[in-house]
Amino acid sequence: EVQLVESGGGLVQPGGSLRLSCAASGFTFSGSWMHWVRQAPGKGLVWVSRINSDGKTTSYADSVKGRFTISRDNAKDTLYLQMNSLRAEDTAVYYCARNTGTVFDYWGQGTLVTVSS
Amino acid sequence: QSALTQPRSVSGSPGQSVTISCTGTSSDVGGYNYVSWYQQHPGKAPKFMIYDVNKRPSGVPDRFSGSKSGNTASLTISGLQAEDEADYYCCSYAGSYTPNWVFGGGTKLTVL
Numbered sequence: 012e013v014q015l016v017e018s019g020g021g022l023v024q025p026g027g028s029l030r031l032s033c034a035a036s037g038f039t040f041s042g043s044w045m046h047w048v049r050q051a052p053g054k055g056l057v058w059v060s061r062i063n064s065d066g067k068t069t070s071y072a073d074s075v076k077g078r079f080t081i082s083r084d085n086a087k088d089t090l091y092l093q094m095n096s097l098r099a100e101d102t103a104v105y106y107c108a109r110n111t112g113t114v115f116d117y118w119g120q121g122t123l124v125t126v127s128s
Numbered sequence: 129q130s131a132l133t134q135p136r137s138v139s140g141s142p143g144q145s146v147t148i149s150c151t152g153t154s155s156d157v158g159g160y161n162y163v164s165w166y167q168q169h170p171g172k173a174p175k176f177m178i179y180d181v182n183k184r185p186s187g188v189p190d191r192f193s194g195s196k197s198g199n200t201a202s203l204t205i206s207g208l209q210a211e212d213e214a215d216y217y218c219c220s221y222a223g224s225y226t227p228n229w230v231f232g233g234g235t236k237l238t239v240l
Contacts, residue, residue: 055231058219058227121173
């Protein structure tokens with residue numbers, strides 16, 4: 012059974028940093044492209060970032076470029092999102108999702124990040 | 129790149145059909161046959177219902193169907209059931225330049 016389990020969310024002050032993790036199991040993680048998608052409270056889904064299977068290519072939404080870094084450790088079957096210079100507008104539930112072909116076919120349960128003083 | 133445009137809400141009675149539209153541009157919906165639809169119940173993770181415009185993964189009832197015309201994609205749910213009440217999001221590939229993927233703003237489906 013495919014499972015994605017996010018962790019690392021919490022309350023952080025504006026300007027602070029946080030690292031999210033997404034532990035994968037039930038599939039060949041090293042062969043999968045992975046993404047982060049966020050959802051602000053009461054709002055819609057927004058694509059944040061993606062990383063290819065070997066971790067060599069990444070892409071970011073303009074709103075997080077230069078502040079967030081996506082990475083992965085295929086030996087640990089884990090995806091990461093390092094978030095720096097956090098702003099109030101980054102407050103959201105962050106989901107990791109597997110990308111198979113042209114669809115996000117598996118999602119984690121999400122982890123809540125709250126940026127507030 | 130702006131979010132894809134969806135109606136905020138739609139509603140229908142059990143047994144009826146509803147259609148949710150998703151309007152983008154020639155750079156996303158109109159440019160690729162890579163539109164997918166996600167169902168999200170409150171407090172839950174999204175679940176994909178349709179991919180590549182009109183393909184249905186195993187386990188998704190055939191009451192759910194997708195289509196596309198120009199820059200607008202649509203999700204039709206026929207034979208509405210109470211458990212279909214949820215938020216629905218469309219998503220389209222938008223090319224190799226960021227953002228690679230764009231989502232719609234979401235549509236709240238209410239089963240009356």
